[in-house]
Amino acid sequence: MNRTANPLSRRHFISTAAAGLALPAILPSSIFGQNRPSNQITVGVIGWGMQGPEDTRAFLAANDCRLVAACDVDQQHLNDAVDTINQHYQNKGCQAYHDYRELLARPDIDAVIIAVPDHWHALVATEAARQKKDVYGEKPLAKTIAEQQAIVRAVQQHKIIWQTGSWRRSQASYRRAAEIVRNGLLGKLKNVEVGLLDGHLDFITQFGGTEPSRSIQPPPPELDYETWIGPSQMQPYIQARVHMNWRWNYNTGGGMLMDWIGHHCDIAHWGMDCDRSGPLEIEGHGDFPPTTDVFNTATTYRIELKYPGDIHMTIAGGDPAIEQGTKWIGTDGWLAVTEWGFECSKPEFTGRKNLPADLRKVKLYESPGHARNFLDCVKSRQPAVAPVETGHHSTIPGHLGLISMLTGRKLRWDVEREEIINDTAASKLLSRAYRSPWKLT
Numbered sequence: 120m121n122r123t124a125n126p127l128s129r130r131h132f133i134s135t136a137a138a139g140l141a142l143p144a145i146l147p148s149s150i151f152g153q154n155r156p157s158n159q160i161t162v163g164v165i166g167w168g169m170q171g172p173e174d175t176r177a178f179l180a181a182n183d184c185r186l187v188a189a190c191d192v193d194q195q196h197l198n199d200a201v202d203t204i205n206q207h208y209q210n211k212g213c214q215a216y217h218d219y220r221e222l223l224a225r226p227d228i229d230a231v232i233i234a235v236p237d238h239w240h241a242l243v244a245t246e247a248a249r250q251k252k253d254v255y256g257e258k259p260l261a262k263t264i265a266e267q268q269a270i271v272r273a274v275q276q277h278k279i280i281w282q283t284g285s286w287r288r289s290q291a292s293y294r295r296a297a298e299i300v301r302n303g304l305l306g307k308l309k310n311v312e313v314g315l316l317d318g319h320l321d322f323i324t325q326f327g328g329t330e331p332s333r334s335i336q337p338p339p340p341e342l343d344y345e346t347w348i349g350p351s352q353m354q355p356y357i358q359a360r361v362h363m364n365w366r367w368n369y370n371t372g373g374g375m376l377m378d379w380i381g382h383h384c385d386i387a388h389w390g391m392d393c394d395r396s397g398p399l400e401i402e403g404h405g406d407f408p409p410t411t412d413v414f415n416t417a418t419t420y421r422i423e424l425k426y427p428g429d430i431h432m433t434i435a436g437g438d439p440a441i442e443q444g445t446k447w448i449g450t451d452g453w454l455a456v457t458e459w460g461f462e463c464s465k466p467e468f469t470g471r472k473n474l475p476a477d478l479r480k481v482k483l484y485e486s487p488g489h490a491r492n493f494l495d496c497v498k499s500r501q502p503a504v505a506p507v508e509t510g511h512h513s514t515i516p517g518h519l520g521l522i523s524m525l526t527g528r529k530l531r532w533d534v535e536r537e538e539i540i541n542d543t544a545a546s547k548l549l550s551r552a553y554r555s556p557w558k559l560t
């Protein structure tokens with residue numbers, strides 16, 4: 120369906136229906152000139168590696184959406200995407216794309232899942248917004264703060280719905296934890312610990328594959344390596360530096376710090392009411408392998424951050440005293456929500472129930488599931504549980520921590536202007552040079 124050409128556009132239908140006007144629940148598909156029920160959201164997936172299929176599974180299970188297109192620059196991954204989607208629907212309706220811009224130019228596509236490596240997020244996301252596609256976009260929002268700012272601007276300008284892939288926001292235990300903190304039940308918040316992973320994890324052997332080569336080789340025929348590297352600096356092809364393991368090289372990823380910041384700092388911020396705020400001072404230290412190593416991202420790291428309200432945050436990877444997850448410490452108690460469970464110094468809060476009504480003055484967003492919430496918001500045009508601004512602010516502490524580690528000094532951050540104060544060299548690391556011909560517009 121061409122939304123601009125059709126007077127009864129999908130968005131019009133959705134917003135009219137949301138306004139409570141009497142329309143039949145399902146209009147005949149002929150109205151839209153498409154062979155699909157009109158209440159279905161058409162979706163394309165861009166990037167079919169580790170997370171693309173995982174994200175797509177929830178969309179395939181939803182009756183009110185239809186996967187109609189897939190894009191990847193690795194032909195084997197693309198074939199797998201198309202086969203998986205077509206097998207699910209028992210048809211041949213999924214169209215394959217090598218170039219994400221062609222998929223995004225399709226007027227009948229309403230929304231896209233973006234699960235490409237971090238170095239590609241900004242270009243794909245801003246183009247998706249420009250083409251007015253709603254986006255389920257993976258964390259971290261982008262490779263640099265400047266790219267994140269470009270995504271936020273594009274989403275706001277084109278008024279698209281955005282869900283960041285920080286799916287813990289849709290889990291009841293994380294919401295309940297953040298609500299306990301937000302309702303002041305730990306007293307005045309003093310310290311927050313964000314525990315992340317350390318080291319490098321070779322995902323290929325982790326999933327039972329043969330250890331990837333660390334030597335320079337010609338790229339395999341199925342991979343368009345030139346496009347895969349895209350806006351990052353051209354490096355010779357090394358298998359261990361591409362699929363999944365791109366995270367462990369700063370040309371394409373941000374190491375464990377940036378891989379995990381969008382999860383546990385996201386939850387920390389929820390409890391701190393910092394979805395539109397951030398740290399004032401940041402000081403980070405890390406252990407770095409030689410920059411020439413195939414995996415060159417920090418192995419262990421520790422970042423100390425000062426937040427408004429005299430709150431101190433520690434982000435650590437590789438400190439056994441800081442568990443993987445989020446811990447809030449207040450004047451009256453502490454609460455930790457980790458990968459393994461939910462612990463609180465006040466046992467009355469450790470159950471699975473919501474807080475009693477008299478204590479639950481602040482009620483946080485209750486999402487029925489991350490993809491489900493996104494699809495609901497595509498219809499209602501209301502913000503999703505993890506909108507773009509939230510995804511942006513959740514990862515800023517990680518980006519700034521990394522810049523502090525790389526420059527070897529403490530940084531001061533202007534939260535309103537989103538600028539590093541009085542440090543030209545550090546400020547340069549807020550953005551990165553794009554390899555020609557790629558440009559972020």
Ligand SMILES: NC(=O)c1ccc[n+]([C@@H]2O[C@H](COP(=O)([O-])OP(=O)(O)OC[C@H]3O[C@@H](n4cnc5c(N)ncnc54)[C@H](O)[C@@H]3O)[C@@H](O)[C@H]2O)c1
Nearest residue numbers: 166167168169170191192193196234235257258284362363
């Ligand atoms: N939310 C979560 O829990 C979670 C978990 C894992 C990964 N992620 C995120 O998902 C994203 C993808 O990570 P991954 O582990 O799946 O990586 P991956 O390397 O396994 O998969 C990425 C896929 O994107 C393809 N690709 C690269 N450039 C492309 C382009 N320009 N156009 C189309 N396809 C392109 C690659 O060929 C590959 O198939 C990352 O941002 C990562 O941080 C999120």
